[in-house]
Amino acid sequence: TLITNKAEAVREFFQHVNGRMVSKLLTALSRSMEPTSFFLYTSIVKEEDLHDAESLRYCPMVFQELIPKQWELRVVYVDGNIFVGALDASVYPASQADWRVPGVKMGSWHHHQLPDNIVRRLKTFMDRFGLFFGAFDFILTPSGEYVFLEMNPIGEWGMLERDLDLPISHAIASTLLANG
Template identity: 30%
Template sequence: MILLVTNKRDVTTDFVVLEMRRRGLPFIRLNTEDLPEHELVMANGDPARTTLTGPCGNLYFPEVTCAYYRRPGSFAANGQEAMAAYVVAEWSAILRSLWNALEGRWLNSPFAILRAEDKPRQLAAARRVGLTMPGTLVTNSFDAARAFLADGPMVAKPLRHALIDDGKIGSVVFTSRVAELDAVDADAVRRAPMILQREIPKRSDVRVVVIDNRVFATRILSQAHDETQVDWRRGVRLDLVHEAMELPAKLAEACIAVTLDLGLRFAAIDLVEDTDGRFWFLEANPNGQWAWIEQRTGAPVTAAIVDAFICGRAE
Protein backbone atom coordinates (compact mmCIF):
# COMPACT_ATOMS: atom_id res chain seq x y z
CA MET A 1 0.00 0.00 0.00
CA ILE A 2 1.35 3.43 -1.01
CA LEU A 3 0.42 6.42 1.14
CA LEU A 4 0.09 9.89 -0.39
CA VAL A 5 0.07 12.68 2.21
CA THR A 6 -1.21 15.80 0.51
CA ASN A 7 -4.13 18.22 0.24
CA LYS A 8 -7.35 18.22 -1.77
CA ARG A 9 -6.19 20.81 -4.30
CA ASP A 10 -2.74 19.46 -5.11
CA VAL A 11 -2.79 18.83 -8.85
CA THR A 12 0.67 17.27 -8.76
CA THR A 13 -0.65 14.44 -6.59
CA ASP A 14 -3.43 13.96 -9.15
CA PHE A 15 -0.74 13.03 -11.71
CA VAL A 16 0.59 10.37 -9.33
CA VAL A 17 -2.89 9.02 -8.62
CA LEU A 18 -3.62 8.62 -12.34
CA GLU A 19 -0.34 6.74 -12.91
CA MET A 20 -0.95 4.39 -9.99
CA ARG A 21 -4.48 3.69 -11.17
CA ARG A 22 -3.10 2.97 -14.64
CA ARG A 23 -0.72 0.42 -13.10
CA GLY A 24 -3.33 -1.00 -10.73
CA LEU A 25 -1.30 -0.15 -7.63
CA PRO A 26 -3.03 0.05 -4.22
CA PHE A 27 -2.81 3.47 -2.56
CA ILE A 28 -4.49 5.74 -0.04
CA ARG A 29 -4.62 9.52 -0.43
CA LEU A 30 -4.66 11.28 2.93
CA ASN A 31 -5.76 14.89 2.53
CA THR A 32 -4.64 16.33 5.83
CA GLU A 33 -7.39 18.98 5.94
CA ASP A 34 -9.66 16.05 6.81
CA LEU A 35 -7.61 14.74 9.73
CA PRO A 36 -9.98 15.78 12.56
CA GLU A 37 -12.74 13.81 10.81
CA HIS A 38 -10.80 10.55 11.26
CA GLU A 39 -10.85 7.99 14.05
CA LEU A 40 -7.42 6.84 15.20
CA VAL A 41 -6.56 3.66 17.08
CA MET A 42 -2.93 3.11 18.13
CA ALA A 43 -2.65 -0.39 19.52
CA ASN A 44 -0.40 -0.69 22.59
CA GLY A 45 0.57 2.96 22.08
CA ASP A 46 2.74 1.79 19.17
CA PRO A 47 2.63 4.21 16.18
CA ALA A 48 3.64 1.37 13.86
CA ARG A 49 0.34 -0.38 14.75
CA THR A 50 -1.99 2.54 14.02
CA THR A 51 -5.27 2.41 12.14
CA LEU A 52 -6.76 5.61 10.74
CA THR A 53 -10.36 5.44 9.58
CA GLY A 54 -12.36 8.21 7.94
CA PRO A 55 -12.49 10.16 4.66
CA CYS A 56 -9.23 8.52 3.51
CA GLY A 57 -10.74 5.05 3.94
CA ASN A 58 -9.11 2.51 6.23
CA LEU A 59 -5.38 3.13 6.62
CA TYR A 60 -3.43 0.48 8.54
CA PHE A 61 0.17 1.63 8.92
CA PRO A 62 1.88 -1.82 8.85
CA GLU A 63 0.54 -2.19 5.28
CA VAL A 64 2.27 0.98 4.03
CA THR A 65 5.23 0.04 1.82
CA CYS A 66 6.10 3.57 0.66
CA ALA A 67 4.89 7.07 1.50
CA TYR A 68 5.03 10.38 -0.38
CA TYR A 69 4.87 13.58 1.66
CA ARG A 70 3.69 15.93 -1.06
CA ARG A 71 1.94 19.13 0.03
CA PRO A 72 -0.09 18.45 3.21
CA GLY A 73 -2.71 21.07 3.99
CA SER A 74 -3.36 22.76 7.30
CA PHE A 75 -6.35 21.67 9.33
CA ALA A 76 -8.64 23.25 11.86
CA ALA A 77 -11.01 22.11 14.59
CA ASN A 78 -14.44 23.36 15.54
CA GLY A 79 -15.36 24.93 18.85
CA GLN A 80 -14.12 27.61 21.22
CA GLU A 81 -10.74 29.05 20.18
CA ALA A 82 -8.63 27.65 23.02
CA MET A 83 -10.15 24.18 22.71
CA ALA A 84 -9.81 24.20 18.91
CA ALA A 85 -6.13 25.13 19.27
CA TYR A 86 -5.68 22.26 21.74
CA VAL A 87 -7.27 19.76 19.33
CA VAL A 88 -5.07 20.91 16.45
CA ALA A 89 -1.97 20.64 18.66
CA GLU A 90 -2.88 17.08 19.69
CA TRP A 91 -3.43 15.97 16.08
CA SER A 92 -0.13 17.61 15.12
CA ALA A 93 1.63 15.70 17.86
CA ILE A 94 0.18 12.37 16.74
CA LEU A 95 1.21 13.10 13.16
CA ARG A 96 4.84 13.43 14.22
CA SER A 97 4.60 10.00 15.81
CA LEU A 98 3.04 8.51 12.68
CA TRP A 99 5.58 10.09 10.32
CA ASN A 100 8.40 8.77 12.52
CA ALA A 101 6.86 5.31 12.37
CA LEU A 102 7.16 5.43 8.56
CA GLU A 103 10.88 6.29 8.63
CA GLY A 104 12.66 4.33 5.91
CA ARG A 105 9.52 4.15 3.77
CA TRP A 106 9.31 7.80 2.63
CA LEU A 107 10.31 9.05 -0.79
CA ASN A 108 11.44 12.08 1.24
CA SER A 109 10.93 11.98 4.98
CA PRO A 110 9.04 15.04 6.31
CA PHE A 111 11.88 15.56 8.76
CA ALA A 112 14.49 15.35 5.98
CA ILE A 113 12.46 17.90 4.00
CA LEU A 114 12.45 20.25 6.98
CA ARG A 115 16.22 19.98 7.39
CA ALA A 116 16.89 20.31 3.66
CA GLU A 117 14.87 23.53 3.36
CA ASP A 118 17.81 25.25 5.11
CA LYS A 119 19.34 27.16 2.15
CA PRO A 120 22.75 27.78 3.74
CA ARG A 121 22.90 24.03 4.41
CA GLN A 122 22.11 23.43 0.72
CA LEU A 123 25.01 25.68 -0.29
CA ALA A 124 27.36 23.81 2.03
CA ALA A 125 26.22 20.47 0.57
CA ALA A 126 26.65 21.77 -2.98
CA ARG A 127 30.16 22.93 -2.14
CA ARG A 128 31.02 19.49 -0.74
CA VAL A 129 30.02 17.69 -3.96
CA GLY A 130 31.89 20.14 -6.19
CA LEU A 131 29.04 22.22 -7.64
CA THR A 132 29.87 25.79 -8.65
CA MET A 133 27.85 28.53 -7.00
CA PRO A 134 27.75 32.33 -7.07
CA GLY A 135 29.46 34.34 -4.36
CA THR A 136 26.96 34.51 -1.49
CA LEU A 137 26.41 36.61 1.61
CA VAL A 138 23.65 36.04 4.17
CA THR A 139 23.13 39.17 6.25
CA ASN A 140 20.92 41.89 7.64
CA SER A 141 23.86 44.26 8.00
CA PHE A 142 23.46 47.31 5.78
CA ASP A 143 27.19 47.98 5.77
CA ALA A 144 28.02 44.39 4.81
CA ALA A 145 25.36 44.39 2.07
CA ARG A 146 26.62 47.66 0.62
CA ALA A 147 30.23 46.41 0.66
CA PHE A 148 29.13 43.21 -1.13
CA LEU A 149 27.36 45.28 -3.80
CA ALA A 150 30.46 47.43 -4.26
CA ASP A 151 32.34 44.31 -5.40
CA GLY A 152 29.96 43.52 -8.26
CA PRO A 153 26.34 43.11 -9.45
CA MET A 154 24.11 41.24 -7.00
CA VAL A 155 20.62 39.88 -6.50
CA ALA A 156 18.63 39.44 -3.28
CA LYS A 157 16.27 36.63 -2.31
CA PRO A 158 14.55 35.35 0.84
CA LEU A 159 16.02 32.70 3.11
CA ARG A 160 12.77 30.83 3.56
CA HIS A 161 9.39 32.40 2.88
CA ALA A 162 8.73 33.69 -0.61
CA LEU A 163 5.19 34.81 0.26
CA ILE A 164 4.16 37.75 2.41
CA ASP A 165 0.70 36.90 3.68
CA ASP A 166 -1.31 40.01 4.51
CA GLY A 167 -4.54 38.08 5.05
CA LYS A 168 -5.78 38.98 1.58
CA ILE A 169 -4.06 38.22 -1.71
CA GLY A 170 -0.52 38.47 -0.33
CA SER A 171 2.60 39.10 -2.39
CA VAL A 172 5.43 36.94 -3.69
CA VAL A 173 9.03 37.85 -2.93
CA PHE A 174 10.92 37.15 -6.15
CA THR A 175 14.67 37.14 -6.63
CA SER A 176 15.45 40.75 -7.51
CA ARG A 177 18.41 42.69 -8.87
CA VAL A 178 19.85 45.24 -6.41
CA ALA A 179 21.22 48.17 -8.39
CA GLU A 180 22.10 50.39 -5.44
CA LEU A 181 21.81 50.70 -1.68
CA ASP A 182 21.35 54.13 -0.14
CA ALA A 183 21.07 55.20 3.48
CA VAL A 184 17.27 55.23 3.19
CA ASP A 185 17.43 51.44 2.63
CA ALA A 186 19.27 50.73 5.89
CA ASP A 187 16.21 50.07 8.07
CA ALA A 188 14.68 47.75 5.47
CA VAL A 189 17.89 45.73 5.19
CA ARG A 190 18.18 45.37 8.97
CA ARG A 191 14.64 44.00 9.42
CA ALA A 192 15.57 40.41 8.53
CA PRO A 193 18.50 38.39 7.18
CA MET A 194 18.43 37.72 3.43
CA ILE A 195 20.52 35.99 0.80
CA LEU A 196 22.65 38.19 -1.44
CA GLN A 197 24.38 36.58 -4.42
CA ARG A 198 26.50 37.67 -7.33
CA GLU A 199 24.34 38.05 -10.41
CA ILE A 200 25.40 35.56 -13.08
CA PRO A 201 24.97 36.70 -16.72
CA LYS A 202 22.47 34.10 -17.94
CA ARG A 203 21.96 32.14 -21.10
CA SER A 204 19.09 30.27 -19.43
CA ASP A 205 17.72 28.88 -16.20
CA VAL A 206 17.75 25.11 -15.66
CA ARG A 207 15.37 23.07 -13.48
CA VAL A 208 16.73 19.64 -12.59
CA VAL A 209 14.48 16.98 -11.07
CA VAL A 210 16.36 14.20 -9.28
CA ILE A 211 14.60 10.98 -8.28
CA ASP A 212 17.06 8.52 -6.76
CA ASN A 213 19.60 8.02 -9.58
CA ARG A 214 17.44 9.47 -12.37
CA VAL A 215 17.84 13.04 -13.59
CA PHE A 216 15.45 15.10 -15.71
CA ALA A 217 16.78 18.50 -16.79
CA THR A 218 14.83 21.33 -18.41
CA ARG A 219 16.30 24.48 -19.94
CA ILE A 220 14.05 27.51 -19.39
CA LEU A 221 14.69 30.31 -21.90
CA SER A 222 14.19 33.05 -19.35
CA GLN A 223 16.23 35.69 -21.15
CA ALA A 224 13.66 36.07 -23.94
CA HIS A 225 11.47 38.36 -21.79
CA ASP A 226 12.43 41.35 -19.65
CA GLU A 227 10.36 40.34 -16.61
CA THR A 228 11.78 36.78 -16.41
CA GLN A 229 15.47 37.59 -16.84
CA VAL A 230 16.30 37.73 -13.11
CA ASP A 231 13.58 35.35 -11.82
CA TRP A 232 11.85 33.18 -14.42
CA ARG A 233 8.76 32.81 -12.19
CA ARG A 234 7.94 36.52 -12.40
CA GLY A 235 5.10 37.40 -14.72
CA VAL A 236 3.80 33.79 -14.98
CA ARG A 237 4.41 33.80 -18.73
CA LEU A 238 2.68 30.91 -20.47
CA ASP A 239 4.88 31.46 -23.54
CA LEU A 240 8.14 30.89 -21.64
CA VAL A 241 9.95 28.24 -23.70
CA HIS A 242 10.99 25.02 -21.91
CA GLU A 243 13.35 22.49 -23.53
CA ALA A 244 14.33 19.04 -22.30
CA MET A 245 18.11 18.84 -22.13
CA GLU A 246 20.91 16.44 -21.26
CA LEU A 247 23.21 17.61 -18.48
CA PRO A 248 26.94 16.94 -18.69
CA ALA A 249 27.56 13.61 -16.95
CA LYS A 250 29.62 15.05 -14.09
CA LEU A 251 27.00 17.72 -13.42
CA ALA A 252 24.20 15.13 -13.36
CA GLU A 253 26.25 13.05 -10.91
CA ALA A 254 26.78 16.12 -8.72
CA CYS A 255 23.03 16.83 -8.69
CA ILE A 256 22.40 13.28 -7.49
CA ALA A 257 25.20 13.65 -4.92
CA VAL A 258 23.84 16.89 -3.43
CA THR A 259 20.38 15.30 -3.18
CA LEU A 260 21.85 12.37 -1.24
CA ASP A 261 23.99 14.69 0.90
CA LEU A 262 20.79 16.46 1.99
CA GLY A 263 19.25 13.13 3.04
CA LEU A 264 16.78 13.15 0.14
CA ARG A 265 15.66 10.85 -2.66
CA PHE A 266 13.86 13.61 -4.55
CA ALA A 267 14.91 17.21 -5.20
CA ALA A 268 14.04 19.99 -7.65
CA ILE A 269 17.33 21.80 -8.22
CA ASP A 270 17.67 25.26 -9.76
CA LEU A 271 20.75 26.01 -11.82
CA VAL A 272 21.84 28.94 -13.96
CA GLU A 273 23.56 28.41 -17.30
CA ASP A 274 25.79 31.40 -17.95
CA THR A 275 26.66 32.97 -21.30
CA ASP A 276 29.78 30.77 -21.53
CA GLY A 277 27.78 27.57 -20.99
CA ARG A 278 28.92 27.08 -17.39
CA PHE A 279 26.40 25.89 -14.79
CA TRP A 280 25.91 27.44 -11.34
CA PHE A 281 23.98 25.94 -8.42
CA LEU A 282 21.35 28.16 -6.80
CA GLU A 283 19.22 25.94 -4.54
CA ALA A 284 17.53 22.57 -4.09
CA ASN A 285 13.84 22.38 -3.25
CA PRO A 286 13.18 19.13 -1.34
CA ASN A 287 9.48 19.19 -2.22
CA GLY A 288 9.44 21.23 -5.43
CA GLN A 289 6.84 21.29 -8.15
CA TRP A 290 7.42 19.13 -11.22
CA ALA A 291 4.07 18.48 -12.94
CA TRP A 292 4.43 21.47 -15.26
CA ILE A 293 7.82 20.13 -16.41
CA GLU A 294 6.17 16.90 -17.53
CA GLN A 295 3.41 18.82 -19.29
CA ARG A 296 5.86 21.10 -21.11
CA THR A 297 8.58 18.61 -22.06
CA GLY A 298 7.10 15.13 -21.79
CA ALA A 299 9.74 14.09 -19.25
CA PRO A 300 8.36 10.96 -17.50
CA VAL A 301 8.68 12.34 -13.97
CA THR A 302 5.42 10.80 -12.71
CA ALA A 303 6.45 7.35 -13.90
CA ALA A 304 9.87 7.73 -12.25
CA ILE A 305 8.27 8.69 -8.94
CA VAL A 306 5.92 5.71 -9.04
CA ASP A 307 8.88 3.48 -9.95
CA ALA A 308 10.60 4.80 -6.83
CA PHE A 309 7.56 3.85 -4.74
CA ILE A 310 7.75 0.29 -6.04
CA CYS A 311 11.50 -0.28 -6.10
CA GLY A 312 12.66 1.73 -3.10
CA ARG A 313 15.93 3.62 -3.18
CA ALA A 314 17.83 2.87 -6.37
CA GLU A 315 21.38 1.57 -5.88
Protein backbone atom coordinates in the same frame (compact mmCIF):
# COMPACT_ATOMS: atom_id res chain seq x y z
CA THR B 1 25.67 33.60 -2.07
CA LEU B 2 25.20 35.53 1.15
CA ILE B 3 22.46 34.86 3.71
CA THR B 4 22.29 37.61 6.29
CA ASN B 5 20.31 40.21 8.17
CA LYS B 6 23.32 42.53 8.56
CA ALA B 7 23.22 45.69 6.48
CA GLU B 8 27.00 46.15 6.38
CA ALA B 9 27.51 42.59 5.09
CA VAL B 10 25.04 43.28 2.27
CA ARG B 11 26.80 46.52 1.34
CA GLU B 12 30.17 44.75 1.27
CA PHE B 13 28.77 41.92 -0.86
CA PHE B 14 27.23 44.47 -3.25
CA GLN B 15 30.70 45.97 -3.75
CA HIS B 16 32.27 42.50 -4.05
CA VAL B 17 29.95 41.60 -6.97
CA ASN B 18 30.46 45.02 -8.59
CA GLY B 19 26.87 46.11 -8.02
CA ARG B 20 25.37 43.10 -9.83
CA MET B 21 23.23 41.55 -7.11
CA VAL B 22 19.81 39.97 -6.63
CA SER B 23 17.86 39.36 -3.45
CA LYS B 24 15.23 36.82 -2.45
CA LEU B 25 13.52 35.61 0.67
CA LEU B 26 14.73 32.52 2.49
CA THR B 27 11.29 30.97 2.03
CA ALA B 28 8.35 31.86 -0.17
CA LEU B 29 5.44 33.72 1.37
CA SER B 30 2.88 32.31 -1.05
CA ARG B 31 0.94 29.09 -1.19
CA SER B 32 0.37 29.53 -4.91
CA MET B 33 1.99 31.04 -7.99
CA GLU B 34 -1.38 32.28 -9.26
CA PRO B 35 -1.26 35.94 -10.39
CA THR B 36 -3.77 36.90 -7.69
CA SER B 37 -1.61 35.39 -4.94
CA PHE B 38 0.91 37.54 -3.04
CA PHE B 39 4.45 36.38 -3.88
CA LEU B 40 7.85 38.04 -3.55
CA TYR B 41 10.10 37.29 -6.50
CA THR B 42 13.85 37.44 -6.90
CA SER B 43 14.70 41.10 -7.46
CA ILE B 44 17.66 43.01 -8.82
CA VAL B 45 19.21 45.20 -6.10
CA LYS B 46 20.21 48.74 -7.04
CA GLU B 47 22.57 50.91 -5.03
CA GLU B 48 19.72 53.14 -3.86
CA ASP B 49 18.00 50.05 -2.40
CA LEU B 50 20.84 49.79 0.11
CA HIS B 51 19.84 53.07 1.81
CA ASP B 52 17.20 51.11 3.73
CA ALA B 53 19.42 48.07 4.37
CA GLU B 54 19.17 48.51 8.15
CA SER B 55 15.64 47.07 7.99
CA LEU B 56 17.21 43.69 7.16
CA ARG B 57 17.69 43.09 10.87
CA TYR B 58 14.03 42.05 10.96
CA CYS B 59 14.18 39.64 8.02
CA PRO B 60 17.30 37.77 6.87
CA MET B 61 17.46 37.41 3.10
CA VAL B 62 19.46 35.63 0.42
CA PHE B 63 21.76 37.73 -1.78
CA GLN B 64 23.47 36.40 -4.89
CA GLU B 65 25.54 37.74 -7.71
CA LEU B 66 23.45 38.54 -10.79
CA ILE B 67 24.78 36.02 -13.32
CA PRO B 68 24.43 36.55 -17.10
CA LYS B 69 21.94 33.97 -18.42
CA GLN B 70 21.62 32.09 -21.66
CA TRP B 71 19.41 29.38 -20.16
CA GLU B 72 17.68 28.88 -16.82
CA LEU B 73 17.54 25.23 -15.79
CA ARG B 74 15.20 23.45 -13.40
CA VAL B 75 16.78 20.09 -12.61
CA VAL B 76 14.59 17.60 -10.76
CA TYR B 77 16.37 14.74 -8.99
CA VAL B 78 14.32 11.70 -7.94
CA ASP B 79 16.28 8.81 -6.41
CA GLY B 80 19.06 8.88 -9.01
CA ASN B 81 16.85 9.91 -11.94
CA ILE B 82 17.46 13.38 -13.35
CA PHE B 83 14.91 15.40 -15.31
CA VAL B 84 15.84 18.76 -16.83
CA GLY B 85 13.84 21.64 -18.26
CA ALA B 86 15.46 24.73 -19.76
CA LEU B 87 14.11 28.22 -20.45
CA ASP B 88 15.83 30.39 -23.05
CA ALA B 89 16.66 33.58 -21.14
CA SER B 90 16.82 35.64 -24.35
CA VAL B 91 13.04 35.19 -24.72
CA TYR B 92 12.34 37.23 -21.59
CA PRO B 93 15.20 39.74 -21.22
CA ALA B 94 12.93 42.09 -19.24
CA SER B 95 13.19 39.70 -16.31
CA GLN B 96 16.82 38.80 -15.84
CA ALA B 97 16.13 38.19 -12.15
CA ASP B 98 13.07 35.90 -12.11
CA TRP B 99 11.10 34.33 -14.98
CA ARG B 100 8.08 33.76 -12.70
CA VAL B 101 7.19 37.46 -12.44
CA PRO B 102 3.61 38.01 -13.69
CA GLY B 103 3.40 39.68 -17.07
CA VAL B 104 6.80 38.46 -18.22
CA LYS B 105 6.49 36.73 -21.58
CA MET B 106 8.08 33.39 -20.92
CA GLY B 107 9.23 31.06 -23.66
CA SER B 108 8.50 27.37 -23.64
CA TRP B 109 10.38 24.71 -21.71
CA HIS B 110 13.03 22.78 -23.65
CA HIS B 111 14.71 19.45 -23.00
CA HIS B 112 18.33 19.78 -21.90
CA GLN B 113 21.11 17.25 -21.34
CA LEU B 114 23.45 17.98 -18.44
CA PRO B 115 27.16 17.22 -18.80
CA ASP B 116 28.36 14.09 -16.98
CA ASN B 117 30.39 16.08 -14.44
CA ILE B 118 27.29 18.03 -13.34
CA VAL B 119 25.27 14.80 -13.08
CA ARG B 120 27.97 13.26 -10.88
CA ARG B 121 28.01 16.32 -8.64
CA LEU B 122 24.22 16.27 -8.27
CA LYS B 123 24.27 12.61 -7.28
CA THR B 124 27.10 13.23 -4.80
CA PHE B 125 25.19 16.17 -3.30
CA MET B 126 22.02 14.12 -2.84
CA ASP B 127 23.89 11.08 -1.48
CA ARG B 128 25.79 13.16 1.08
CA PHE B 129 22.57 14.69 2.36
CA GLY B 130 20.65 11.40 2.18
CA LEU B 131 17.92 12.89 -0.01
CA PHE B 132 15.70 11.18 -2.58
CA PHE B 133 14.20 14.37 -4.06
CA GLY B 134 15.39 17.85 -4.90
CA ALA B 135 14.62 20.56 -7.45
CA PHE B 136 17.81 22.39 -8.42
CA ASP B 137 18.11 25.77 -10.11
CA PHE B 138 21.04 26.42 -12.41
CA ILE B 139 22.00 29.13 -14.87
CA LEU B 140 23.85 28.27 -18.05
CA THR B 141 25.82 31.39 -18.95
CA PRO B 142 26.42 32.65 -22.51
CA SER B 143 30.00 31.32 -22.16
CA GLY B 144 28.72 27.79 -21.39
CA GLU B 145 29.36 27.75 -17.63
CA TYR B 146 26.86 25.98 -15.37
CA VAL B 147 26.20 28.00 -12.21
CA PHE B 148 24.42 26.32 -9.28
CA LEU B 149 21.96 28.64 -7.55
CA GLU B 150 20.07 26.50 -5.06
CA MET B 151 18.35 23.23 -4.26
CA ASN B 152 14.68 23.44 -3.37
CA PRO B 153 13.56 20.48 -1.23
CA ILE B 154 9.94 21.02 -2.31
CA GLY B 155 10.53 22.76 -5.65
CA GLU B 156 7.99 22.78 -8.43
CA TRP B 157 8.22 20.31 -11.28
CA GLY B 158 4.70 19.92 -12.71
CA MET B 159 5.38 22.29 -15.59
CA LEU B 160 8.26 20.07 -16.75
CA GLU B 161 6.13 16.94 -16.68
CA ARG B 162 3.29 18.71 -18.49
CA ASP B 163 5.31 20.58 -21.13
CA LEU B 164 8.13 18.08 -21.74
CA ASP B 165 6.30 14.82 -21.01
CA LEU B 166 8.86 13.88 -18.36
CA PRO B 167 7.77 11.00 -16.06
CA ILE B 168 8.55 12.82 -12.82
CA SER B 169 5.40 11.83 -10.92
CA HIS B 170 5.98 8.18 -11.91
CA ALA B 171 9.55 8.38 -10.58
CA ILE B 172 8.31 9.92 -7.31
CA ALA B 173 5.61 7.27 -6.91
CA SER B 174 8.10 4.46 -7.64
CA THR B 175 10.54 5.89 -5.10
CA LEU B 176 7.84 6.16 -2.45
CA LEU B 177 6.69 2.59 -3.07
CA ALA B 178 10.25 1.24 -3.00
CA ASN B 179 11.37 3.15 0.09
CA GLY B 180 8.21 3.44 2.15
